[in-house]
Amino acid sequence: MATVPYHRVNVLTGIKGAAILEKPEQFTKIISKAERPLLVLGPRLLEWSLDGRSVLEHALDIAKTANIPICATAHLKGKLTELEVTPDSVYDAVEIVNVLRDPDWKGVKGEGNHDLVIFFGIRSDLQNQCLSVLKHFAYKHLKTMTLDKYYFPNADFSLTNVTKDKSWKAFLEGLKSSLQTKA
Amino acid sequence: MSEKKEMKELVKELTKTQEEIRELIKAEIEWEPVGPTPMPGITDLRSWDMRLLKTYKPWYAPFCDLCCLCTYGKCDLTQDRRGACGIDIATQQARIVLLACLMGCSAHAAHAGHILEYLIDRHGPDKKIDMGTFIEVEAPNIRTVTGLKPETLADLKHAIEYVYKEIAHLLDSTHMGQEGSALDYESKALHASMLDHVGMEVADIAQIVGFNFPTSVADTPLVEMGWGSIDKSKPVILVVGHNPATSTVVVDYLRENNLEDKVEVCGICCTAIETTRYSDKAKVIGPLSRQLFFVRTGIADVIMTDEQCINTNMPEEASNVGSALIATLDKVMYGLEDASEMDTDEIIKRMTEKKEHFAILEPAKAAEVAAKVAMKLAPQRKKELLSEEEAKKLAEKCTDCGMCERVCPNLFSIGDGITEMAKGNFELMKGLFNLCIGCGKCEHECPQGVPIFRLMQAAASWETWKVRAGRGAVMDTEIRKVGAPITLGTIPGIIALVGCSNYPDIEDVAEMVDEFARRKYIVVLTGCAAMVAGMTKDKDGRTVYEKYPPDFDAGGVVNIGSCVSNAHISGAAIKIANIFASLPLRANYEVIADYVLNRVGACGVAWGAMSQKAASIGTGFNRLGVPVVLGPHSSKYRRLYLSRKEEDDWTVMDARKRELVDTGEPSPEHIAYVAETKEKAMIMIPKLCIRKNDTPQGRGIKLNHYISLYKKYTGGGLPEDLHLYIRRAADIPLVYRKEVMPYLEKIGWKPKEPVGLPTFIGTYPSKVPIDSVIH
Numbered sequence: 001m002a003t004v005p006y007h008r009v010n011v012l013t014g015i016k017g018a019a020i021l022e023k024p025e026q027f028t029k030i031i032s033k034a035e036r037p038l039l040v041l042g043p044r045l046l047e048w049s050l051d052g053r054s055v056l057e058h059a060l061d062i063a064k065t066a067n068i069p070i071c072a073t074a075h076l077k078g079k080l081t082e083l084e085v086t087p088d089s090v091y092d093a094v095e096i097v098n099v100l101r102d103p104d105w106k107g108v109k110g111e112g113n114h115d116l117v118i119f120f121g122i123r124s125d126l127q128n129q130c131l132s133v134l135k136h137f138a139y140k141h142l143k144t145m146t147l148d149k150y151y152f153p154n155a156d157f158s159l160t161n162v163t164k165d166k167s168w169k170a171f172l173e174g175l176k177s178s179l180q181t182k183a
Numbered sequence: 184m185s186e187k188k189e190m191k192e193l194v195k196e197l198t199k200t201q202e203e204i205r206e207l208i209k210a211e212i213e214w215e216p217v218g219p220t221p222m223p224g225i226t227d228l229r230s231w232d233m234r235l236l237k238t239y240k241p242w243y244a245p246f247c248d249l250c251c252l253c254t255y256g257k258c259d260l261t262q263d264r265r266g267a268c269g270i271d272i273a274t275q276q277a278r279i280v281l282l283a284c285l286m287g288c289s290a291h292a293a294h295a296g297h298i299l300e301y302l303i304d305r306h307g308p309d310k311k312i313d314m315g316t317f318i319e320v321e322a323p324n325i326r327t328v329t330g331l332k333p334e335t336l337a338d339l340k341h342a343i344e345y346v347y348k349e350i351a352h353l354l355d356s357t358h359m360g361q362e363g364s365a366l367d368y369e370s371k372a373l374h375a376s377m378l379d380h381v382g383m384e385v386a387d388i389a390q391i392v393g394f395n396f397p398t399s400v401a402d403t404p405l406v407e408m409g410w411g412s413i414d415k416s417k418p419v420i421l422v423v424g425h426n427p428a429t430s431t432v433v434v435d436y437l438r439e440n441n442l443e444d445k446v447e448v449c450g451i452c453c454t455a456i457e458t459t460r461y462s463d464k465a466k467v468i469g470p471l472s473r474q475l476f477f478v479r480t481g482i483a484d485v486i487m488t489d490e491q492c493i494n495t496n497m498p499e500e501a502s503n504v505g506s507a508l509i510a511t512l513d514k515v516m517y518g519l520e521d522a523s524e525m526d527t528d529e530i531i532k533r534m535t536e537k538k539e540h541f542a543i544l545e546p547a548k549a550a551e552v553a554a555k556v557a558m559k560l561a562p563q564r565k566k567e568l569l570s571e572e573e574a575k576k577l578a579e580k581c582t583d584c585g586m587c588e589r590v591c592p593n594l595f596s597i598g599d600g601i602t603e604m605a606k607g608n609f610e611l612m613k614g615l616f617n618l619c620i621g622c623g624k625c626e627h628e629c630p631q632g633v634p635i636f637r638l639m640q641a642a643a644s645w646e647t648w649k650v651r652a653g654r655g656a657v658m659d660t661e662i663r664k665v666g667a668p669i670t671l672g673t674i675p676g677i678i679a680l681v682g683c684s685n686y687p688d689i690e691d692v693a694e695m696v697d698e699f700a701r702r703k704y705i706v707v708l709t710g711c712a713a714m715v716a717g718m719t720k721d722k723d724g725r726t727v728y729e730k731y732p733p734d735f736d737a738g739g740v741v742n743i744g745s746c747v748s749n750a751h752i753s754g755a756a757i758k759i760a761n762i763f764a765s766l767p768l769r770a771n772y773e774v775i776a777d778y779v780l781n782r783v784g785a786c787g788v789a790w791g792a793m794s795q796k797a798a799s800i801g802t803g804f805n806r807l808g809v810p811v812v813l814g815p816h817s818s819k820y821r822r823l824y825l826s827r828k829e830e831d832d833w834t835v836m837d838a839r840k841r842e843l844v845d846t847g848e849p850s851p852e853h854i855a856y857v858a859e860t861k862e863k864a865m866i867m868i869p870k871l872c873i874r875k876n877d878t879p880q881g882r883g884i885k886l887n888h889y890i891s892l893y894k895k896y897t898g899g900g901l902p903e904d905l906h907l908y909i910r911r912a913a914d915i916p917l918v919y920r921k922e923v924m925p926y927l928e929k930i931g932w933k934p935k936e937p938v939g940l941p942t943f944i945g946t947y948p949s950k951v952p953i954d955s956v957i958h
Contacts, residue, residue, distance in 0.1 A: 007589055007594055008589050008590045009819070013249060016248065016259075016262070073859055073863075074863045075860055077898070079898075080899065081899035081900065082898070092856075092858065093857075097242075098827060099827060125594065126815045129244040129246070129819065133243065136262075136272050137272075137273075163585075
């Protein structure tokens with residue numbers, strides 16, 4: 001049986017579901033291959049913490065290590081500013097997806113549209129819907145990935161449902177290490 | 184005759200001719216010249232739709248990758264595949280959106296048709312439409328769309344029959360193998376949703392006239408809300424749904440039999456609002472999210488359902504707690520025996536002794552039965568609410584498996600609340616109950632069979648609140664007063680909080696109302712949103728209805744009424760064009776919509792939108808040029824209308840100079856938009872009230888709110904797109920000038936001339952001449 005998303009509202013009704021990746025190295029390999037990746041960060045990152053460390057900080061570690069530009073959605077920019085991080089762009093979730101679906105969009109750096117978009121921290125039903133937009137209307141020019149602890153069937157690459165925070169933390173830290181090694 | 188010609192003849196026969204339409208709308212009565220689109224058909228406003236869709240392109244988020252509507256399927260539509268009929272994924276989404284809008288439109292139209300027939304039976308077809316001293320433009324939607332100025336109930340019938348006809352044509356287009364363009368489906372969805380506003384207007388005008396609901400008055404009574412307001416020592420009748428045909432008769436029956444103080448009548452969802460428009464003794468339990476919880480308390484001796492947004496399992500729910508159920512409308516029969524012709528005593532006997540439920544479609548009989556059954560059942564009521572000790576014991580069954588969170592439409596983890604409850608801590612559950620949208624899926628899925636809704640009885644607040652009874656249409660006198668400040672921008676906007684109760688957080692709505700009323704926006708509300716706005720109190724114990732004046736004016740908080748009263752909100756926007764700007768309404772939709780889009784700073788907020796009716800209400804606002812902000816879950820509606828502010832073409836015609844002007848100003852930026860969080864909505868709402876017509880003073884006021892709300896809810900400096908909305912230095916709010924000027928210099932901002940009379944007319948092929956927008 002195919003993996004069922006943690007939130008049942010996201011159950012796949014179709015054939016093309018995300019590939020489940022388990023090891024940080026698998027994620028690293030795909031990220032490293034991308035020419036113009038983008039990390040889309042959502043406000044749930046402000047709510048989650050792992051052993052007292054904000055998941056937002058894990059996300060920023062990954063962005064910094066792999067030198068991936070950031071798009072901040074919703075009201076995340078304020079917190080980033082507090083952390084002295086300037087996001088490369090600010091859009092809401094539906095807006096960034098709206099531009100990403102256009103192959104001719106210039107991207108957040110003005111260097112061309114992105115070929116890999118990593119979503120992290122958007123409310124899961126909205127995130128899965130945003131991934132649906134790209135799965136259907138941008139599949140020719142970009143791939144999508146998620147780092148949340150749930151399975152997102154509309155992504156190209158997703159974690160499975162990670163029920164233990166310990167495992168998720170290990171994954172995020174492992175991803176950072178793996179990206180560091182690759183760098 | 185060729186097959187093609189035969190088909191043309193057939194279409195001609197089936198379609199009303201212009202002459203017939205002119206007869207229906209009484210074109211000979213020249214209250215205004217008949218405009219270009221009387222009773223428009225599917226394609227008559229298509230060019231306007233295409234103009235809108237050029238800037239606000241559909242954004243599709245398929246909720247399902249397949250089409251399963253015919254036996255060719257299931258067809259996989261991923262990666263540019265087409266279905267066996269040839270449809271692609273975008274067109275399929277648009278088709279589903281059209282179906283949703285048609286469901287919404289037909290729900291209101293059928294409601295309107297039913298209530299109209301009922302009231303014509305009661306008062307006769309010649310009953311005059313009188314909306315009171317201060318309302319002369321009695322039916323702005325009907326006038327603008329159809330060209331008809333309804334004077335009697337019979338005239339309203341012409342309007343609703345037109346809506347019925349269009350629904351049939353539109354629904355036809357969703358059959359397999361027909362429409363093949365997503366944009367044309369969108370145009371049809373916009374058409375269906377415009378019709379929805381006509382249907383809603385018919386319904387509410389009929390109700391106001393036929394039931395003598397409040398009209399031409401702002402200060403309607405403050406009525407009790409919350410289950411704590413129910414006197415449980417009395418028999419309790421609960422009405423659920425939207426159509427007041429029966430609930431008003433229940434009130435009549437109680438009045439006539441001197442029982443009004445002896446029997447409690449309370450309501451959930453829009454019927455609650457309608458009933459309080461009829462009797463200030465009726466009570467509002469709350470929005471739809473409170474339905475299942477309240478029903479499961481068993482406090483109601485009799486539950487009367489009418490139509491729309493009712494739990495479809497109501498007979499079983501009623502039986503489980505010993506409540507009697509009467510289905511009062513043909514749309515919701517539940518498989519029950521139709522007792523409309525049965526002897527009243529026999530029905531009462533079977534309901535009280537055999538615990539049977541019935542459908543009774545005759546309102547007077549249903550009312551009598553409800554009252555008598557409630558009085559018989561109330562003394563026998565043995566429905567004890569759960570004590571904290573009992574709740575704690577039941578909560579101990581929870582293993583915190585997380586299943587409740589996994590099925591919750593709003594992704595809440597109720598399991599945490601239950602496990603805390605098992606430890607004797609009820610605080611978390613109290614908070615979760617307030618968030619709960621009341622669907623009951625958590626309890627249904629719980630593998631341990633924990634009766635979650637019963638547990639909530641021990642955690643739920645028994646607080647009571649006040650909600651202002653719905654007041655119906657905005658008065659012409661009010662429009663006269665605010666028309667100039669709204670179009671000039673000195674009243675920064677009209678915020679309409681509408682729709683259902685699928686909220687990310689129920690308290691968001693009251694916070695939004697408070698934030699914008701305090702800032703002197705005009706805040707109007709309808710339906711479940713109107714109820715939940717009243718379910719929060721400030722530190723002085725006041726709800727927003729007690730804190731702010733009920734006037735349609737700066738800083739006013741106005742409960743317009745139920746779902747069908749949404750037509751009065753679109754109607755208010757239309758009336759600004761007519762009463763303030765003197766634009767004729769009659770069959771003149773395109774000009775009016777263009778005026779609203781470009782000059783009336785209004786923004787809808789359907790923060791808890793859930794139903795198909797919300798889809799059509801919102802899309803109807805979109806066609807009229809009113810942007811709508813939706814809650815984050817609303818991406819499941821599958822379609823938004825978004826622009827790309829930096830790249831799209833923001834050219835308008837300056838009607839005075841007759842010149843095309845590239846404004847570069849994305850106002851309004853989107854017309855159907857999902858905000859990810861309340862904080863984001865708080866920033867987007869004031870931005871979507873910006874219009875190209877704003878004077879420097881008005882623009883300065885609007886930008887002041889935009890910047891200040893941005894700083895409050897996001898932080899991190901100035902809005903990234905601020906420069907796009909500053910035309911000249913005079914637009915910059917004084918208080919932020921020191922911060923904004925260096926920013927503008929840094930990014931190389933250049934001033935530009937404001938547009939004198941901005942309009943889309945003249946920027947796309949249209950039969951409407953540009954002169955028609957000049958007033």
